[in-house]
Amino acid sequence: MKVDVLVAEIGSTTTVVNAFTDLHTPDPIFLGQGQAPTTVLEGDVTIGLNNAIEDLKANLGVLELTWGEMHATSSAAGGLKMTVHGLVYDMTVKAAREAALGAGGVIREVTAGRIKERHLKKILKINPNIILLAGGVDYGEEEVILDNAEMLAKLELDVPVIYAGNKAIQEDVKEILEDGGKKVFIVDNVYPNIDEFNILPTRRVIQQVFEEHIVRAPGMSKIKDLIDGPMMPTPGAVMEAAQLLYDHIGDLMVLDVGGATTDVHSVTEGSGEIRDIMISPEPTAKRTVEGDLGVFVNAINLIELIGKEEVEKELGVELDQLLEERKPIPRTKEEIELIQILTREAVNIAVDRHVGQMKDLYGPTGRVKVAEGKDLTRVKWIIGTGGALTRLKAGPEILGNLRRDRGKKLLPPLDAEVLIDHDYIMASMGVMSKRFPEAALKLMLKSMKY
Template sequence: MAKFSSPDDIKVIVATDCGSTTTKAILIEYVNGEYRLLSRGEAPTTVEAPFEDVTMGVLNAVAELEELSGRRLLDDKGRFISPANGAIGTDVFISTSSAGGGLQMMVAGVVRSMTAESAERAALGAGAIVMDVIASNDKRLPHQQIERIRHLRPDMILLSGGIDGGTTTHVVEIAELVSAADPRPRLGTGYKLPIIYAGNKDAREPVKEALSDKVDLRVVDNLRPVLERENLGPAREEIHELFMEHVMAQAPGYKKLMSWADAPIMPTPGAVGLIIQTIADIYNIEAVGVDIGGATTDVFSVFRPDTKTPVFNRTVSANLGMSYSISNVFAEATLPMVMRWVPFKMDERDLRNRVKNKMIRPTTIPQSLEELIFEQAIAREALRLAFVQHKNFATVLKGVQQQRTIADAFEQSASGATIVNMMSLNMLIGSGGVLSHAPRRAQSALMMIDSFLPEGVTRLAVDSIFMMPQLGVLTEVQPKAATEVFEKDCLIHLGTCVAPTGTTKKPGPVMKYSIDLPDGSVTGTLNHLEMKLIPLGIQENGLPKVVKATFEPDRNYDLGAGKGAKVERELHGGVVGIILDGRGRPFDLSSLTEDERVKYLRTWMTDLNIYPEIPGK
């Protein structure tokens, strides 16, 4: 590919994401002073037999781009034409990949809630699926741990343990267990399993002694050099390096794909994390992204627990998804939790069979409205459970002693408390079939509100065509293009949710509001268990309209400034608009009778224009 002295010289970009079933390609061009998405194409991924060459799927997807855009991108031999010249060629080609099961890792550390958890955070942040976490105190006997290591066939292992200068015995013991298990890599037989050691620097030599004969050992800086600080960067970089060197190199066609690409091929979830971090950095906001797939649900977040340093976290809920794993969502959430979102009665035996039939025939779609409502009810629970797992994982570092003053004694925050703060969260982004392809955008908005329960003022958006992976890797090459396209073409701005925290037993006002809409001010009162939709759309350039609003919560309610305190905020519009949520937080339907629950659900669905009609009564 062509070389550029400055990223600003890059005017045409082709990016692909090789998923396990579909390869998606996008074409970005610099037009009229801004980077915009021009077209997108897709084709089945060709990693598995009979093709066994990922580049075939990439070329097919790019050929669709050519057809749709009129830009010739490939020469007669099927190679990229580069650099771009007029309506021919591209300046840059980049790609992400999750084909062939993505990056599968095992991590190990000494203490489960300390170094092992830091190692898990490093692996997840790099875009891996963590198959298991081994720790000295994970309550398994050593021989059980060895059996487990032997049975799993990860792509690589991340081994950590101990702070620099601390005791070496425990981490060496873990290294000896790994050595005894003699683990084999998942793909290929002609190479040794890569193991990254990112633990106590004093234990490097004995760890080498225990492992270097059997595995491909890489040593990087300790990911927990002191208890109070994580240093995940070097381990994550090494994971990406090894992903390219070993995992990608073993997958059919990837050597060729790597030779085409202008930036290292990144695991898909790693790239999604990168774009979310970039956006949170540029706009100085806190953001949560969720990608709900057929088998798994990924949650990404950036929060600033100390109000300035952004902390990124990613979790993968391996068995929460809308097709392959739908039955597991049902089993984990339980029937009553799913049914609380359904405004009509259904027979349990029939329901259970329907869920299992979706599991065994995962590509089917809801034809009837009743099926759609039921599927979206399950999606709410999958999202809720995935977010619960995320909140439990995204915590302040555990095991750190905190100096407390008398004032702190009244705050209940403790070592290991979650850093997820729904009140300070600015933006919630959803992606994945059930959110991106919901027939009405208001359905996506309500699904996200019901499952994440945002507090205060929170913007809502969906990634309509799952472009975040390609934009994530683009941040490494041309960050300006990545952020411009992200804001204008990738995100579908749904609007803003305004939800005061607090509860009250009696019906009554939750807050007064006054919103300065472009065509005049709207004022009113939001009552307990009421939801309101106030339309506020999008500007011509694709960005949301922004207006000022004033809220006066009732004395039992809080919008971020304290109970009963008046708040002035900017509200962003979107294809849905502004949603005022008077259901209170914590949100609890259990106090309602069955008839009341159905009545309220039907009212909310009608007021927010969620469905064309609601079946049953």
């Protein structure tokens, strides 16, 4: 059997492959899916990929499977590790951080102002895949940014540096970093003017750098040799898919609960009234990643947040043996019920951290209402993707019962509708949209069900 495109999603705990055909027709087809545990710990992620392809063949009932193109996304081996360095935290640092997160980065260190020796030591320990340097509005501050470039140039790391700061000193920054042996990418300023974000160019370059240079997971270089199309960070691919959907159906929020993290993507400009009282700007497309809220790798943390006794009471079994014997892909009734409890908690905490809120400020003229953070009050659609929400029968119920009684939080309205990425293909569609945008949109719309 031959298919048009095979898309591999190499996650922290599970590798999924999706098969698609008839992509050049008005009715593209999702043929099926295979999955297997990711094999980072075995020293080669291609083992898990081949196992997932074998599972796909079994699901399709075929002995042989070939494809015209293979695309891939990855969040294996800790995902796309980044450090972000800017000038003022609420301005350039925030803009750079939003750009990195939206592209699929996992932010391990953020600095504002001058980079110091202690920061360099921490960066060395983190060993990031990409360093993002920003700072200053265009034609504004120069000295601190140039000093930061000098500091980063001293790092004994073979890591690409993206500069997205004051454009007046682009050439100076490039020369300093290249003299330090760094591969440098220059992009438009993420914060060119006061209260103006310009993060899309940086997001694109981060994904480009990931595709060209990131092969850190064991066997990932083999994956690059196998694929014909682009490779993207999985969260960045989900964001691409969310933005494609937003252009067609309007304001939305996507929740992706995984084995290691829980990501929230929102694409909405929010309410005009709220925008007028915002303390600082927010991007239309925003992603937050909660590295402590995974239902497998970080299950213990979620259990502690809920309370072990509460979880055992709801499950009706003791947790210790269950946790010791559980697998990345749950099989038993108890394992599935545990994942359901953890997913519910992960969703609520992640949304709570993602959403903005109203605040009261007091000054000489009395109390003034202001807003801070992401405004979700115009969200029409709450979408669930990822292994947990798409495979649990309770996925729609979990999203439909988001806690919405948290005071001044700028949460989605009660009439926002829940959709589940039934075929579990959003990340695949994000990467596939680079080559087949119309087919990707049609396939996603087919997949979206209550």
